[in-house]
Amino acid sequence: MDRLIFLARRCIKAVLVILCVIAINFALIRAAPGDPATILAGEAGAVDAGFVERIRQDYGLDKPVPVQLLTYMKQLLTFDLGESYREHRPVKEIVLEKLPATLLLTLSAFVFSVIVGVSLGIAAARRAGSLLDTLITAGSLVFFAMPLFWIGLLAIVVFSMKLGWLPPYGMSTVGAEFTAWETMLDVARHLVMPAVTLGLFYVAIYTRVTRAAALEVMDQDFVKTARAKGVPEGRVWRRHILRNSVLPVITFISLQAGHILGGSVLIETVFAWPGIGRLAFDALFQRDYNLLLAVFFVSSVMVVLFNLIADFLYSLADPRIELQT
Amino acid sequence: MKKAIRQLAFALGTALFASVAFAQAPRDGGSLNLIVTPEPPTINLGNGKLGPSSFVGSKIYEGLISLTPKLEPIPRLAQSWTISPDGKVYTFKLRPGVKWHDGKPFTSADVLFSFKQYLPATFARTKLIMGQTASIEAPDDLTVVFTLKQPYPAFMYIFEATGGTIMPKHLYEGVTDYRTTQVNNTIVGTGPFKLGEWRRGAFIKLVKNTEYWDKGKPHLDNLFFHIVPDAVGRSIAFESGKVDAIRAGDVENFEIARLAAAPGVALTKAGWEFLQPIGFLNMNLRNKPIDDLRFRQAIAHAIDRQFIIKNIFSTFGEPVNGPFPGGYVFRDTTVETKYPYDPARAKALLDEMGLKPDADGTRVSLRLLPLPYGETWQRLAEYTRERLNAVGIKTTIVATDVPGWFSRASSGDFDLAYNFVYLLGDPAIGVSQTYLSTNQLNRGTAANIDGYVNRDVDALLIKAEQETNKTERAKLYSQIQKTLSHDLPILWTHQMVMPTVYRTKVKNLISTGLGMNENFADVWIGK
Numbered sequence: 032m033d034r035l036i037f038l039a040r041r042c043i044k045a046v047l048v049i050l051c052v053i054a055i056n057f058a059l060i061r062a063a064p065g066d067p068a069t070i071l072a073g074e075a076g077a078v079d080a081g082f083v084e085r086i087r088q089d090y091g092l093d094k095p096v097p098v099q100l101l102t103y104m105k106q107l108l109t110f111d112l113g114e115s116y117r118e119h120r121p122v123k124e125i126v127l128e129k130l131p132a133t134l135l136l137t138l139s140a141f142v143f144s145v146i147v148g149v150s151l152g153i154a155a156a157r158r159a160g161s162l163l164d165t166l167i168t169a170g171s172l173v174f175f176a177m178p179l180f181w182i183g184l185l186a187i188v189v190f191s192m193k194l195g196w197l198p199p200y201g202m203s204t205v206g207a208e209f210t211a212w213e214t215m216l217d218v219a220r221h222l223v224m225p226a227v228t229l230g231l232f233y234v235a236i237y238t239r240v241t242r243a244a245a246l247e248v249m250d251q252d253f254v255k256t257a258r259a260k261g262v263p264e265g266r267v268w269r270r271h272i273l274r275n276s277v278l279p280v281i282t283f284i285s286l287q288a289g290h291i292l293g294g295s296v297l298i299e300t301v302f303a304w305p306g307i308g309r310l311a312f313d314a315l316f317q318r319d320y321n322l323l324l325a326v327f328f329v330s331s332v333m334v335v336l337f338n339l340i341a342d343f344l345y346s347l348a349d350p351r352i353e354l355q356t
Numbered sequence: 357m358k359k360a361i362r363q364l365a366f367a368l369g370t371a372l373f374a375s376v377a378f379a380q381a382p383r384d385g386g387s388l389n390l391i392v393t394p395e396p397p398t399i400n401l402g403n404g405k406l407g408p409s410s411f412v413g414s415k416i417y418e419g420l421i422s423l424t425p426k427l428e429p430i431p432r433l434a435q436s437w438t439i440s441p442d443g444k445v446y447t448f449k450l451r452p453g454v455k456w457h458d459g460k461p462f463t464s465a466d467v468l469f470s471f472k473q474y475l476p477a478t479f480a481r482t483k484l485i486m487g488q489t490a491s492i493e494a495p496d497d498l499t500v501v502f503t504l505k506q507p508y509p510a511f512m513y514i515f516e517a518t519g520g521t522i523m524p525k526h527l528y529e530g531v532t533d534y535r536t537t538q539v540n541n542t543i544v545g546t547g548p549f550k551l552g553e554w555r556r557g558a559f560i561k562l563v564k565n566t567e568y569w570d571k572g573k574p575h576l577d578n579l580f581f582h583i584v585p586d587a588v589g590r591s592i593a594f595e596s597g598k599v600d601a602i603r604a605g606d607v608e609n610f611e612i613a614r615l616a617a618a619p620g621v622a623l624t625k626a627g628w629e630f631l632q633p634i635g636f637l638n639m640n641l642r643n644k645p646i647d648d649l650r651f652r653q654a655i656a657h658a659i660d661r662q663f664i665i666k667n668i669f670s671t672f673g674e675p676v677n678g679p680f681p682g683g684y685v686f687r688d689t690t691v692e693t694k695y696p697y698d699p700a701r702a703k704a705l706l707d708e709m710g711l712k713p714d715a716d717g718t719r720v721s722l723r724l725l726p727l728p729y730g731e732t733w734q735r736l737a738e739y740t741r742e743r744l745n746a747v748g749i750k751t752t753i754v755a756t757d758v759p760g761w762f763s764r765a766s767s768g769d770f771d772l773a774y775n776f777v778y779l780l781g782d783p784a785i786g787v788s789q790t791y792l793s794t795n796q797l798n799r800g801t802a803a804n805i806d807g808y809v810n811r812d813v814d815a816l817l818i819k820a821e822q823e824t825n826k827t828e829r830a831k832l833y834s835q836i837q838k839t840l841s842h843d844l845p846i847l848w849t850h851q852m853v854m855p856t857v858y859r860t861k862v863k864n865l866i867s868t869g870l871g872m873n874e875n876f877a878d879v880w881i882g883k
Binding site: 063064065066069070083089115117118119120125128129132184187191192199200201202203205206299300301302303304305306309310312313315316317318 | 387389394395397398533536537538540541555556557558559561578580582583584585586588589592593595596598756757758759760761762763764766767798
């Protein structure tokens with residue numbers, strides 16, 4: 032029952048957060064110089080005097096911003112995300128077209144970064160002060176400091192151009208006629224570099240956080256007690272140290288959700304990965320308001336969901352934490 | 357013996373000729389991989405006139421004519437045409453037996469629909485030029501007659517595919533707003549290729565139109581347009597062999613020489629005869645002290661345009677001193693006023709104006725709007741800032757993205773702004789718009805956004821647009837060039853030379869004045 036109440040309250044909060052995000056973005060994007068009408072007019076080359084005004088009227092851009100916001104919010108209540116000014120297609124259709132690619136990329140990066148990051152962190156903590164620890168710590172510092180797009184470009188040069196192991200860009204081989212199984216393998220080969228590149232930054236973070244937490248936990252009394260009771264060392268690490276070390280990792284997971292779209296904009300651009308990160312980037316530069324707001328809407332839903340999941344994970348990892356709002 | 361040698365020579369010659377002929381015979385089949393960047397919002401050529409839409413759409417849709425490299429019209433959907441002696445009546449005989457990609461027949465009704473209804477609603481240039489017509493009629497299914505109010509010798513240029521796209525009337529029955537209708541997403545043309553698949557963000561695949569009117573063509577089975585958003589990624593796409601050709605603008609100019617040096621790769625500068633881009637610095641004459649000719653002359657003397665061509669555009673440019681670049685019709689270099697690089701002269705002119713440097717060396721402050729089209733244009737803005745600062749014109753680069761640039765430039769919110777326009781075959785279409793005092797703000801960035809007002813130039817431009825005698829027309833344009841190159845309403849920086857880099861196995865890639873915007877029916881891939 033407590034959990035249901037918790038969930039209901041969090042959902043209400045989440046809706047409010049999402050609405051606020053949309054309202055702020057709505058105002059921000061309109062504060063930037065240029066609107067869809069000027070873009071379309073610019074692209075038309077030579078235009079007559081009334082062209083821009085006619086487009087503004089067509090899309091309701093001639094109305095005051097609060098009125099436009101109200102109209103948009105009303106549409107949103109019926110899950111109508113509007114139409115793209117440039118493509119003249121429903122925004123929902125465009126976003127749903129691109130969302131699976133981003134989810135595949137970000138979730139792969141996420142799984143990779145958690146597994147590798149936590150494993151490396153534990154490995155470093157177990158042999159604190161050793162050469163392995165130094166290597167892991169230094170390596171994580173390097174990947175933490177290097178910009179994503181730079182790692183991406185280096186990876187393309189090394190693994191595609193020099194070694195020829197992996198395809199340099201895209202999500203699939205253009206023009207290939209594959210069976211379903213071959214298509215899966217093809218997508219997997221294309222996924223390796225972008226997912227690893229996107230994940231490396233978080234590998235670095237999780238490694239450092241896990242290592243620090245594990246070092247702190249391993250000196251605690253309950254670990255000493257476990258060892259004194261004769262619990263095997265592997266079990267001490269798995270049941271006692273690891274479980275208590277992942278709490279800060281969970282905090283970072285919820286933060287990662289917020290950053291993942293920003294990262295995927297870069298990675299999707301460098302690797303020509305057809306996801307919503309790039310869609311947001313393109314929509315911004317084309318002032319395609321509806322499309323951009325829809326991407327923000329989807330990404331804020333993702334962030335809120337991740338946070339909700341993180342809260343649940345806290346309570347699972349540490350029974351002392353209660354679900355409270 | 358002599359006879360034997362002659363026979364041997366003849367046999368060798370014949371064999372050589374045969375082998376050359378055999379080598380040149382087009383091969384059918386295969387796929388051509390290209391890059392389209394940025395991803396076009398639409399590939400409906402009637403509704404999308406930007407570069408990427410034109411590049412892809414021109415393989416699907418057609419115009420009545422195409423243009424040779426010398427810009428002479430050649431038949432496409434029109435088989436032949438006549439122009440009345442007074443230059444007012446254009447009669448087109450259409451090609452019989454042409455079918456739309458959905459199997460419906462193409463007739464004169466489609467041409468009428470395109471020029472009377474569709475294009476004037478979607479494309480401002482066609483709307484403006486159609487304002488010159490008194491009537492458009494179709495006496496039968498295969499004849500269309502355009503009657504003009506007054507002669508307009510540039511009229512033929514509106515019929516090539518990218519500007520004069522012929523649209524399928526039958527799809528648009530009952531549609532009222534041609535610009536926003538979702539029917540535009542149904543891609544049906546008459547061209548050699550049909551839309552196969554568009555995987556948004558990844559690629560566009562066009563497939564051979566087996567019912568194409570030009571029997572035996574196209575030679576290629578498929579065209580793939582890869583969508584690669586990052587400039588470095590596009591270089592890699594070419595280097596790694598994923599794509600067979602890259603257009604000017606796909607990669608930065610400074611990458612071109614490296615890519616073209618690879619084995620089996622060639623570079624051509626052909627194919628831009630119709631578009632003919634010219635780069636320039638807009639100067640807002642509404643703002644002081646830019647309204648003073650001496651100030652504009654000082655700016656011209658302060659900037660080394662040879663340096664720009666050599667070092668910023670990596671030699672892909674030609675110097676130009678007026679609105680008519682090399683190879684453009686009616687160009688007359690004898691009348692041009694030249695303002696060579698001479699910073700001392702620039703300072704002297706500024707002194708003469710009374711613009712003395714203050715303690716920091718600043719005489720006047722200006723805002724420069726860079727063209728946000730990649731690294732090369734950004735470098736151009738930075739170079740310009742440094743040169744102008746050196747003569748005491750303190751220049752601040754205004755950070756902007758493409759929408760901001762469009763907005764500020766077209767509304768006159770700038771002091772200096774980098775820009776380029778396509779000259780489109782004839783000055784009546786490509787030059788007039790930028791200098792007519794009646795065509796100023798909020799009409800796109802190719803308009804007279806500088807606010808240049810010269811009634812004599814206005815009158816000459818209008819007169820030249822309508823003059824049918826070529827010699828007389830040339831004289832009028834000479835006068836225009838003389839005045840404009842002296843008045844410097846704009847600082848023309850360079851004629852843009854546009855490189856296409858391609859693998860030599862790709863044959864006939866550039867065969868007409870439309871270049872990469874040609875329909876690719878003749879393109880084939882050798883071994």
